[in-house]
Amino acid sequence: MDIHWEPVSQLCNPCLLQYNFIGKFESLQEDANFLLRRVGAPANLTFPDFKDRNPLAERTSSRITQRYFKQLNATERQKTFDFYYMDYLMFNYPKPFKDLH
Template identity: 30%
Template sequence: MSQKKREERIHETQELRKQLLRETCAGDKETFKHHLEDVRDKELENLIVDDKHGIIYCYIPKAKLKHYTKFLYVRDPFVRLISAYRNKFRQHNEYFYQQYGRHILRLYANQPDPPQSVDEANASGMRVSFQNFIQYLLDPLTERKEPFEPHWRQMHRLCQPCLIKYDFVGHQETLQQDASQLLKILMLQDDIQFPPSYENMTTPAFLLDWFSAVPLEDRRKLYELYEEDFRMFGYKRPRELLDG
């Protein structure tokens, strides 16, 4: 494929992704917020502004938006949850153990008095399982107590794509080609070299392996919880996990 054809295809992909966002937002106005006044400041706190280059990467101040190039990167919602679990609960992370792990062990792992530290928990072989993590997400009390932690908060809630007209929507599954196109849009292709991406591991077998211990009913509830992310960002419903 020629370079020109490749660039045309990347451009067409971007237009389709942005069109999907617009159509999803317009078609479900009851679900998605459409006015900045309706958004709490806490829902915007993780977004990043680069004044020097005029870039917003999912940090949205309440003014000056039209002067910035606005972009975001998304990921298959279920793979994102697996990544969050592995990073926060399978690795040595004292903060997440204290803030979330001990609570999850008490409520969903039948451990009324979990170890006081992550080192003690690891030494005793007591860890939050992936199924425990899913149970925590599905519990209505979790969201009622406070908004989801950003690592597992829905992407449309993190980035408010129905409020912000993003100029670029990247997918982690096509990271390399998307990054190249983004740097051209930002006119930074001569200043930044993007590192090579790792092989995509989002295969049906990969997902099935992780969700094998999660009951079918819980998988379906989890999909409902993240369904808007699947729809809005163009990810297919994972039938192999949900159709029994």
């Protein structure tokens, strides 16, 4: 499996490490800038804005997740949700479809 599709719960060892900061990709710029301030980085050092490079790029969102899940049948949706279930729990993501359990 390509690492980009691996569940985060399998990559970050949440039970082995005691994290004191967790950021989300959806709020990457805001979270990174917050962390920079917390570690005492100079005020002029900020995380780059991806929109500067590609202003039309759409980032990860619930809407995008739903769009991809709609392409799957009910069984495939459930299997995909099950595969990423721990990530949904760990990061408090909403279920993309109500029929998932």
